[in-house]
Amino acid sequence: MVFIRFDESKPPELILDDAQGLSLTVADPILGRTLNMQPDLVVLASAVIPNENKALFDLFKVPINAEGFLVEAHSKLRPVDFSSEGIFMAGLAHYPKSLDESIAQAQAAVSRAMTILSKEAIWVGGVVATVDASRCAVCLTCVRACPYGVPHIREEGHAVIEPAECHGCGVCASECPGKAITLQHFTDRQIIAKTDALFCECATA
Amino acid sequence: MTTDNFEPQIVAFCCKYCAYAAADLAGSMRLSYPPNVKVIQLPCTGRVDILHLLKAVEDGADGVYVAGCLEGECHFLKGNLRARKKVNYVKKTLEEIGIEPERVEMFNLSSAMGSRFAEIANEMTQRIKDLGPSPVGTHNV
Numbered sequence: 001m002v003f004i005r006f007d008e009s010k011p012p013e014l015i016l017d018d019a020q021g022l023s024l025t026v027a028d029p030i031l032g033r034t035l036n037m038q039p040d041l042v043v044l045a046s047a048v049i050p051n052e053n054k055a056l057f058d059l060f061k062v063p064i065n066a067e068g069f070l071v072e073a074h075s076k077l078r079p080v081d082f083s084s085e086g087i088f089m090a091g092l093a094h095y096p097k098s099l100d101e102s103i104a105q106a107q108a109a110v111s112r113a114m115t116i117l118s119k120e121a122i123w124v125g126g127v128v129a130t131v132d133a134s135r136c137a138v139c140l141t142c143v144r145a146c147p148y149g150v151p152h153i154r155e156e157g158h159a160v161i162e163p164a165e166c167h168g169c170g171v172c173a174s175e176c177p178g179k180a181i182t183l184q185h186f187t188d189r190q191i192i193a194k195t196d197a198l199f200c201e202c203a204t205a
Numbered sequence: 206m207t208t209d210n211f212e213p214q215i216v217a218f219c220c221k222y223c224a225y226a227a228a229d230l231a232g233s234m235r236l237s238y239p240p241n242v243k244v245i246q247l248p249c250t251g252r253v254d255i256l257h258l259l260k261a262v263e264d265g266a267d268g269v270y271v272a273g274c275l276e277g278e279c280h281f282l283k284g285n286l287r288a289r290k291k292v293n294y295v296k297k298t299l300e301e302i303g304i305e306p307e308r309v310e311m312f313n314l315s316s317a318m319g320s321r322f323a324e325i326a327n328e329m330t331q332r333i334k335d336l337g338p339s340p341v342g343t344h345n346v
C-alpha cells in the first residue's frame with residue numbers, strides 16, 4: 001500500500017474520461033511533483049459524524065469532545081474507561097475507526113467490565129464523608145446540600161452518612177457550618193497542607 | 206520591587222472529572238502552559254471551601270482559581286454552581302480588605318478541552334502579571 005500526502009489547498013483531482021477511464025492527479029508535497037495515475041476503482045472515505053445523544057450522555061455523565069465523540073478517561077492509561085467508575089466504551093461513538101478496531105475495543109471493554117463482575121465483593125474508594133457527631137448542630141445543611149440525599153438525621157440526634165451510599169463529592173463537607181463533616185482523603189488539613197507546601201520557605205528558596 | 210521579572214504563583218483547584226483530566230489531555234497534546242500554575246486536585250469543585258481559597262491567598266498566592274465542569278454538566282450535579290458562589294464570596298471579601306478581586310476566578314471547562322485548560326492557565330498568568338504581586342505575598346519583602 002502506498003500513501004500519498006496532499007496539501008489541503010491542492011486536493012487531488014479525479015477526471016472520468018469515457019475513452020480512458022479514471023485519471024487521478026495529485027501534487028505530492030514530499031516529492032515536490034505532480035503524480036498522475038489511472039486507477040481501476042476509487043473508494044472515498046466518507047466522514048463519520050457522531051449521533052447527537054446528548055440526553056443519554058448527560059444521564060451517564062460521560063464527556064464528549066467538540067466534534068461530539070466520547071472522551072475516554074485517559075487516552076493511554078485508561079483507553080476504554082470513562083472517568084466515572086464502571087462505565088466503558090467501544091466503537092464509533094469514540095472516534096471514526098475500522099470494524100477490527102471496534103471489535104478489539106469491545107473486547108477490551110468486556111475485559112475491563114469482567115474485572116468488576118468476576119469478583120464476589122469489591123472494595124470501593126475510601127473517598128466518603130464522615131460526621132463528627134459531637135460537632136453536629138443538626139442544622140440540616142448537609143441534608144439539603146447533598147445532591148444524592150445521603151445524609152439523614154433520625155433518632156441518633158446527629159447527621160449520619162452511610163459510606164456505601166456516599167458518592168464522595170465533598171459538597172456537604174464544605175457546606176457544613178459546624179465543620180462537622182470530613183471528606184476522607186480530601187480533608188481540610190490535606191488541602192491546606194498542599195497550598196502551604198507550595199509557599200513554604202523550602203519551596204521558594 | 207519591579208514587576209519586569211515578576212513570576213506569579215498561581216494555585217488552581219481543579220475538579221478530578223474535568224479540569225484535572227483536561228490538564229492531563231493538555232499534556233498528551235503536548236501543549237505547554239506557564240509553570241506558574243500549580244494544580245491541586247479535588248473530587249469536585251463543590252469540595253472547595255472559602256477557607257481553602259483564602260488560605261491560598263494568605264499563604265502568598267498571587268492568583269487563585271477554581272476550575273470545574275461546564276455549568277449543567279457537573280459530575281456531581283451542582284457542585285460547580287456552589288463553587289462559583291464561594292468564589293464570588295471570596296472576591297467580595299478580598300475587595301473589602303483592599304485586594305483586587307480579579308486575583309480569584311472561577312472557570313468552567315470539560316475534560317475534552319485540553320487546549321482550553323492551557324488557555325485558562327495563560328489567561329490567568331497574564332492577568333496576574335498585569336496586576337503585579339499580591340500585597341500579601343512574600344515577593345515584596
Ligand code: SF4
Pocket residue numbers: 131135136137138139140141142143151158159175176177178179180181
Ligand atoms: S451540616 Fe454539619 S452541623 Fe449541619 S446537620 Fe449536617 S453535619 Fe450537622
Ligand code: SF4
Pocket residue numbers: 128129145146147148149150151161165166167168169170171172173183
Ligand atoms: S460527600 Fe457528597 S455524596 Fe457524600 S454525603 Fe456529602 S454531599 Fe452527599
